[in-house]
Amino acid sequence: MDVSARPTIIQRRIAIAALICVTAFAVIGFRLFDIMVLSGGYVRHRGVAPPITTRADLLDRHGELLARDLPVHDLYAQPHFLVHKRRAVRELAKETGAGVQRLTRIFASHHRYVLVERQISPDAQARVMSLGLPGLEFQPSYKRYYPQGGTAQIVLGHTDGNGRGISGLELGLNKMLEGGLPGKDGVRLSLDMRVQYALAQEIEAAREEFTARAAGGIVINVDTGEVLALVNLPDSAPGVPNYGANPYRDRMADSDYELGSVFKIFSFAMALSEHTITPDTTFPIPKALKVGRFYIHDADPMPPVMTARDILAQSSNVGTSQIVLRSGAVKQKAFLAKLGLLSPVKSQLPETARPLYPSDWGQIETATIGFGQGISITPLSYAHAAAEVVNGGRALNITFLRHPQDARGKQLIPRSVSLEMRSLLRNVVVNGTGKTANIPGYDVGGKTGSAQVAGPDGRYLHGPLRTSFCGIFPIDHPRYLLFVLLDQPHGTKKTFGLILSDFTAVPMAGRIIARIAPLLGLVPQLPPATDGVETAAKDAQGNP
Numbered sequence: 391m392d393v394s395a396r397p398t399i400i401q402r403r404i405a406i407a408a409l410i411c412v413t414a415f416a417v418i419g420f421r422l423f424d425i426m427v428l429s430g431g432y433v434r435h436r437g438v439a440p441p442i443t444t445r446a447d448l449l450d451r452h453g454e455l456l457a458r459d460l461p462v463h464d465l466y467a468q469p470h471f472l473v474h475k476r477r478a479v480r481e482l483a484k485e486t487g488a489g490v491q492r493l494t495r496i497f498a499s500h501h502r503y504v505l506v507e508r509q510i511s512p513d514a515q516a517r518v519m520s521l522g523l524p525g526l527e528f529q530p531s532y533k534r535y536y537p538q539g540g541t542a543q544i545v546l547g548h549t550d551g552n553g554r555g556i557s558g559l560e561l562g563l564n565k566m567l568e569g570g571l572p573g574k575d576g577v578r579l580s581l582d583m584r585v586q587y588a589l590a591q592e593i594e595a596a597r598e599e600f601t602a603r604a605a606g607g608i609v610i611n612v613d614t615g616e617v618l619a620l621v622n623l624p625d626s627a628p629g630v631p632n633y634g635a636n637p638y639r640d641r642m643a644d645s646d647y648e649l650g651s652v653f654k655i656f657s658f659a660m661a662l663s664e665h666t667i668t669p670d671t672t673f674p675i676p677k678a679l680k681v682g683r684f685y686i687h688d689a690d691p692m693p694p695v696m697t698a699r700d701i702l703a704q705s706s707n708v709g710t711s712q713i714v715l716r717s718g719a720v721k722q723k724a725f726l727a728k729l730g731l732l733s734p735v736k737s738q739l740p741e742t743a744r745p746l747y748p749s750d751w752g753q754i755e756t757a758t759i760g761f762g763q764g765i766s767i768t769p770l771s772y773a774h775a776a777a778e779v780v781n782g783g784r785a786l787n788i789t790f791l792r793h794p795q796d797a798r799g800k801q802l803i804p805r806s807v808s809l810e811m812r813s814l815l816r817n818v819v820v821n822g823t824g825k826t827a828n829i830p831g832y833d834v835g836g837k838t839g840s841a842q843v844a845g846p847d848g849r850y851l852h853g854p855l856r857t858s859f860c861g862i863f864p865i866d867h868p869r870y871l872l873f874v875l876l877d878q879p880h881g882t883k884k885t886f887g888l889i890l891s892d893f894t895a896v897p898m899a900g901r902i903i904a905r906i907a908p909l910l911g912l913v914p915q916l917p918p919a920t921d922g923v924e925t926a927a928k929d930a931q932g933n934p
Contacts, residue, residue: 444532445553446570448546448560450583451618451792453576457546457560459553460535463515463528465506469497471525478523485517486510508551509533534560542586544622544640545739545790558640559790562738578792580616585609588905589619593874596898597623600879600889606642607874608769609906612777612862613796615786617737618870618910620770644741646766647875650841651705651891652860653762653772657714658702658814659779660725662807666716669699669814679708681757686711689840689890702814703822705838707761714760719751722759728802729775731767737788743768762841769858773873776860780815780835780868783808816865823892827861827900831914832907835865836899838891843878854878857891859899863907870910874899 448457465486472478479493486507496504509531510518518526534549547558554568555561559579566577589607597605609619622641639645661667675692678685692706701709714722726732734742746766748755758764774788785799815835818824823838839858842850857879861872879894881887907914 444570445534445549445567447576448563448567449576449578450581450586451578451616452582452584453578454538454583455576456538456542456579456581456583457534457536459532462509462511462531462533464508464531465510465515465518466503466527466529467497467506467523468502468525468527469499469504470502472497472523481521481523482506482518485521486514503527538583541590542581542583542620545581545620545643558741559738562740562790580611580614580618580790580792581620582618582909584909585906586619586621588909589902590621590623592898592902592905593621594623596876596879596894599882600876600894602876602879602894604641604877605875606769607872607902608642608773610773610777610788610871612781612786612868612871613798614793615774615777615789615797616793617770617788617790619906640739640741641769641875641877643735643737643739643768643770644743646743646746646768647856647877648763648766648841648844649769649772649858649875650762650839650856651707651710652776652837652839652858652873653765654702654705654710654760655776655779655811655815655837655860656726656729656731657710657722657760658698659803659807659811660717660722661698661713662810663725663803664717664721667698667713669697669810671698672696673698673701673709673712675701675706675708679711679757681711681715681754682752684754686757699814699817700822702837703818705823710761711757714756715753719753719756722756723751726759726765729778731765731771731775735768735771735774735788737770738790739770745771762839769873769875773860773871776862776873777871778802779811780808780862780865780871812862812865812868815862819861819865823890824859824861824896826892826897827859827903829863829900829904829907831916832903832912833864833866833915834861834900834903835863835868836861838896840889840891855889857889857895859891859895861899861903863903864912864915869912870907872899872902872906874902 444459447455450456469475475497479490479497482488483490483493488507493506515528532553534553536543536546545558547560548556549560550556555564560567563577589609593605593607605623607619607621608617610617620642622639672695675694675696678687686707688707692704692708696706696709698713732745732747734744748764755764770788774786778784778786781798782805783801783803785802787797812835815837816833819828819834819836824836827834827836837860841856843854843856845851856875856877858873858875862868863870874895876895879889881889885893
């Protein structure tokens with residue numbers, strides 16, 4: 391036996407030391423794996439802060455702050471330092487809003503560092519520190535704040551706990567906002583908060599007056615495509631009654647509605663473009679118009695003969711049906727598609743809805759779509775197409791970014807038709823169903839709408855209506871379009887129980903235009919006073 395081959399004492403000691411080192415490194419490696427991988431989402435290594443990213447500010451068109459990241463802290467805990475864990479769970483849940491069950495579960499785990507709550511405010515941080523609990527750590531973070539409250543919250547949207555946009559413009563503009571510097575790199579939106587406030591106040595007042603299920607409104611610039619205001623009610627603001635409606639739904643951009651007679655704008659624009667009518671073309675108006683095996687009626691009695699101009703002003707379904715049937719289904723579908731009404735409207739808002747229209751587009755569908763029943767679109771899509779009709783007949787892109795330059799595109803309908811439509815819409819407000827929106831000095835034009843509401847089985851409900859008004863001002867040189875909607879309003883003593891658009895949506899629209907037109911820099915053009923006549927100028931000045 392070769393004794394020299396045996397390991398020496400020194401060699402054995404070296405081997406033992408090496409084994410100890412390998413074992414120690416293995417334990418450390420396993421622990422690092424446990425902390426960094428197995429405990430992901432709950433654990434953070436002490437003293438190692440994650441990279442902090444911030445978002446750019448959101449500003450309205452005048453620089454008013456709408457959203458900003460502000461410094462806050464994420465709270466972490468080392469459960470093994472907590473002697474009375476039940477008490478710690480109870481107190482931390484109360485001061486931070488963290489869930490009791492989650493804290494109980496993670497405090498009972500073997501993790502050394504666990505997340506208690508993200509993005510706690512300075513006040514909450516002070517309250518937590520006053521508890522005197524051991525093993526708590528605060529890591530710097532940022533939280534998105536919206537100083538304007540709920541006025542524009544649905545359109546602005548929200549971010550998640552990691553600072554990423556999850557809805558509204560926060561999501562639609564996510565790439566533009568990521569990596570910004572709060573207070574320095576602001577993104578200017580097209581929204582005008584002065585107009586937004588006025589629109590929201592008047593719509594909420596009308597919604598409460600008529601106890602409407604929901605309501606909303608849009609103001610856009612018909613030349614630039616900028617959305618100056620977009621209101622959804624109910625919204626998520628505290629104290630706003632919802633009457634059973636979803637307070638987080640963007641109804642103006644993401645809900646389809648059969649809008650009723652406001653849709654007649656497109657029927658008349660098509661007929662004028664196809665040269666199937668002139669404003670003075672006359673039509674017989676029977677009490678009921680038979681189309682196939684169906685009968686079409688008017689909501690109110692109409693004269694036996696009417697001109698096209700009066701058919702629009704008095705909103706006759708029977709007359710409008712005769713007008714659109716002159717063009718037919720194929721041309722009607724092509725015309726609506728050209729205005730963008732058969733596809734979702736494109737903008738920076740990710741929330742959108744596809745329009746709903748019949749696959750079998752026959753004669754009766756042509757007639758009913760002519761007066762806004764049988765086709766469902768979003769209010770934003772409607773406002774977009776109506777703006778194209780009155781802005782000279784040119785294509786428009788809807789935008790929520792400030793872009794004050796004229797952005798009209800190719801010609802969609804003849805300019806002469808657009809000019810004629812302005813005259814017809816002015817007549818609706820002066821001599822037709824839109825009289826209560828005739829604000830002195832601003833020459834408003836527009837169209838009323840009172841649509842039946844379909845029930846769960848697809849049949850129209852008896853009684854409920856969806857009322858709306860599309861107003862353009864000033865109509866001779868259009869700059870702004872206002873669209874308002876009341877979903878299932880109820881009559882009042884003041885309206886003698888009536889709920890048609892001219893008793894509900896139109897007066898609201900008149901009040902809105904009177905408030906926002908001066909904010910938008912429009913100077914009222916009042917006619918000169920005449921002897922013996924009470925003029926609009928005196929009315930506007932409040933004189934007897």
